[in-house]
Amino acid sequence: MIKIEDLHKSFNGVAVLKGVSLEVEQGELLALIGRSGYGKSVLLKHVAGLLRPDQGRVLVDDQDICRLRGTELIRVRNRLGFLFQSGALFDSMTIFDNVAFPLSEKTKLSMQEIREKVMAELKQVGLLGSEEKYPAQISGGMVKRASLARALVEEPEIMLIDEPTTGLDPLTGQTILNLIDACHQRLQFSGIMVTHEVPKIFEIVNKVVMLHEGRVIFAGTPEEILSSEDETVQTFVAAGAEWSTHDTSGHTPGLNRKKKDIHAL
Amino acid sequence: MRETLKMGRMGIFLAKSISCCATPPIKVPLILKQIQFIGYQSLLVIFLTGGFTGMVLGYQGFNTLSRFGSDAFLGPMVGLALIKEMGPVISALMVTGRAGSSITAEIGIMRISEQIDALQLMGLNPYRYLVAPKFIAALISVPLLTAIFDVVGIFGGYLIGGKLLGVSSGVYFGEMMSYVEMEDVLEGLFKSLNFGLIIAWVCCFKGYYTGYYTGFGAEGVSTATTQAVVLSSVLILVWDYFLTSTQLFV
Numbered sequence: 001m002i003k004i005e006d007l008h009k010s011f012n013g014v015a016v017l018k019g020v021s022l023e024v025e026q027g028e029l030l031a032l033i034g035r036s037g038y039g040k041s042v043l044l045k046h047v048a049g050l051l052r053p054d055q056g057r058v059l060v061d062d063q064d065i066c067r068l069r070g071t072e073l074i075r076v077r078n079r080l081g082f083l084f085q086s087g088a089l090f091d092s093m094t095i096f097d098n099v100a101f102p103l104s105e106k107t108k109l110s111m112q113e114i115r116e117k118v119m120a121e122l123k124q125v126g127l128l129g130s131e132e133k134y135p136a137q138i139s140g141g142m143v144k145r146a147s148l149a150r151a152l153v154e155e156p157e158i159m160l161i162d163e164p165t166t167g168l169d170p171l172t173g174q175t176i177l178n179l180i181d182a183c184h185q186r187l188q189f190s191g192i193m194v195t196h197e198v199p200k201i202f203e204i205v206n207k208v209v210m211l212h213e214g215r216v217i218f219a220g221t222p223e224e225i226l227s228s229e230d231e232t233v234q235t236f237v238a239a240g241a242e243w244s245t246h247d248t249s250g251h252t253p254g255l256n257r258k259k260k261d262i263h264a265l
Numbered sequence: 266m267r268e269t270l271k272m273g274r275m276g277i278f279l280a281k282s283i284s285c286c287a288t289p290p291i292k293v294p295l296i297l298k299q300i301q302f303i304g305y306q307s308l309l310v311i312f313l314t315g316g317f318t319g320m321v322l323g324y325q326g327f328n329t330l331s332r333f334g335s336d337a338f339l340g341p342m343v344g345l346a347l348i349k350e351m352g353p354v355i356s357a358l359m360v361t362g363r364a365g366s367s368i369t370a371e372i373g374i375m376r377i378s379e380q381i382d383a384l385q386l387m388g389l390n391p392y393r394y395l396v397a398p399k400f401i402a403a404l405i406s407v408p409l410l411t412a413i414f415d416v417v418g419i420f421g422g423y424l425i426g427g428k429l430l431g432v433s434s435g436v437y438f439g440e441m442m443s444y445v446e447m448e449d450v451l452e453g454l455f456k457s458l459n460f461g462l463i464i465a466w467v468c469c470f471k472g473y474y475t476g477y478y479t480g481f482g483a484e485g486v487s488t489a490t491t492q493a494v495v496l497s498s499v500l501i502l503v504w505d506y507f508l509t510s511t512q513l514f515v
Contacts (some may be wrong), residue, residue, distance in 0.1 A: 048386055077388040088379040102387045 001026045001190040002047060002108075002179035009042055009062065016042050018214035019056070024207070027188045028258035031201045031222075033236070036210035039196040040083070041216060043211070044160050048082055049073055058159065080105070080188070081156030086141040087148070089135040095122070096131035099150045106154075121149040125179055141172035145179065152183055159184075164197070173197065174262040177204060198240030202226070210236065271478065274408050285390065285397035295398035303364040305400070308413070310359050315414035318351055319343060319421025326422070327430045340441035343422035344491045348445060348453045352415040354505055357460035360407055361497045363370050365468040368399055369493040372472025373486040381473070383474030396473065400465040407461030414455065457507055460501050467497040 002024040009017040016039040024030045031041050045051045046058050049065040057064045060076055068076060087195065090097045099118045103109055109117070122128050125145040127250060135143055144164055151159065164180060165173030175199060181204040195201050202208065202222030210218040210225070210233055218225055218233045326342045372395055383393045414484050419441070426432040471493035475481075479488040 050385065074388040077386055080386060082383070082386045084379050084383065086379055088383040089378055090383070091374075091378070102389075105389055106387070265410055 001030070002066065002126070002192065003057075004043070004047070004060040005059070007043065007046060007058065008054045008098070009039070009051065010054055012260065014205045016214055017046075017053070020211065020214070020216055021056075022209050022219060024190050024192060026190055029184050029189075029193060029206040030193045030209060031205040032194045032211065033198055033201075033240075034207050035236070036196075037071070038211050040211055041162055042174060044162055044192060044194055048080060048160055070224055078154075079157045081151035081154065081159045083147055083151050083159070083161040083164055084253065085166055087135065087140075087147040089143060089207060090146055091135050094132050094134055094147045097140070098135070098146060099153050101132075102150065104152050117153060118149075121153045121200060122146075124152075125149045133151065139172075141168050144168065144176050148176070148179060148183070152187065155187055156189055159189045160197075161193040161255075163194050163196065167246045174200065175240075179202065180204065187257050196240065198237055199226075236240060273448045274474070275466075275470055278331045278473065279466050281392050282396045282400050282469065288399050290393070291401075292306040292394065292398055293445030293464075294402050295394065297439060298404055299398045302367075303360065303402050303410060307363050307406070308358055309412070310363055311410045311414050312417055314355055314359055315347075315352070315417035315511075316421040318355060318414075319418030319423075320346065320425045321428070322335040322351070322418070323425030325424035327426050327432065333449060336426075336430075337434060337436050338440055338444075339422070340370060340437035340439070341444035343426070344445045345449060346424075347415045347418040348449050348507070350419065350497065350505075353453050353460055354399075354501060356411040356414045357393055357407060357464060357501045358498055360410060360461075361464050361468070361494055361501070363438065364410055365464045366490050366494050367496050368465070368468040369472040369475075369490045370486055372396075372469060373475035374491045376473060376475045377481055391473075396465075396469045399469055400462070403461040403465035405461075408457040409455060411457035420488055431502040452512055456505060459508060461506060463500050464497050467500060468493045471496070486514060 004020060004022050007017050007020040010016070020039070021024060021041060022030070034040055034045065042051065044067065046053055047060075047164055049058075049068065052066050058066050060079075063072075064171070065073070065076055084219060089095075089102065093101065096118055099121055101115050102113045102119060107114075111120060119128070122131055127142060127145055127149065130138055130146075131214070135146070148164070155206070161180065164176050168176065180193070183189075183205060193201070193205065196253055199222075207220060208218065208220060208222055208225045210230055218228055220228075225233060228234060228237075254260070305486065306434050322343045326339050326346075328334055330336045330338055372381075376393065381391050381395070384394060423434065423437050427434050427437050434478065471478075471489045473491040479485040479492070
């Protein structure tokens, strides 16, 4: 479904991606982990066609998105949903209008049909009653949920999710992850999620890729990363587990299943 | 090299914007909203500046013309100065300061908060939603505001020349009608159309490329806004010179 081949990208002479390759199969959710500043979000923007690589290809169903222009690019983007780290809601519109916007601009649905779809999506993310509020009037967690509703209202085949829990308290973060998991189960989209929620995230993804200094140093299943012998991977996962446990006073929702394995590292 | 690239990018930006203005779908509600913002909300500042500019012209014109015993020509002098030069230029500068800066800030904030990226990722053209309505609105609003500026300025000149300094209304308006030709009005109108395009072009471009040529964040938006106002104002004056010099010799 998504295939990234030997991707290189530099900004002002500083190499951010140094030959990244990875693959996401149909219906698979991949977690992209790694330290901040090592090119995870840059990689995600390449998949969305927002950045063009210096070298390499990003194939979405065998079409190189980096070489597409005009209507061909729009056709691919119409299959994408993108959850921004900041939410990127239109701040001059209400939550309802934000979620309704892609439908009213791109489909021929009647106002009544749009209303029904939007309200159903807002119900899914627990935002019923907040539809007339503006983004500035709601909390960070609600912004993320509204943004998720906007991304999902068109039922995308591919979801790109950029740090969905950054800046949120652990419980709200867990709610967002649960929502993403539920939406993944419901829509069966293929997706890439940039996240630092290690090890919580291992419960909801099918595959994990770790970037380090612009290169992939691990690619495998959540079970495989827990038994990885790479020192950098081990340190990162153990630090994530320690932080997560500390962060919630030893009661990380959803962590218990893997806690034993992680502490065994 | 960087400046050449920037100029090329400005040219492409203008071409894309005009193409979106000229091809359907035209976003009429967005255009009306922008006309309300650029045009209607600039009315007060245009009334004030137009009125006081006309009043100053009334004083200075009467003072100068009376030295030559030609104070009867106060009407044509005020009319021609406002219609051909001061109306289009001052209105455009006022719109740049009031609406242009705001256009840059609005688009700039949308750029740094990834709202423009969000539009693109929905498969929608940001030029059609953000830029084209502002272009069309500026092309409609700036000439209308200039016309209002001219009328208010002419009455401001009459207020001083006629009511305060004793030039009769018949002489003031009669001489004005004799000397001001339709082509003078069209010249002013043509200039204001050009200035409307410059304001929309520069201010939208600076906002759209916030972060490319300025820093990111609030500082980037403030720098882009300042640059937009300065560049628009300078371009308006420079382009005014070229238009005037070419029209004089046509």
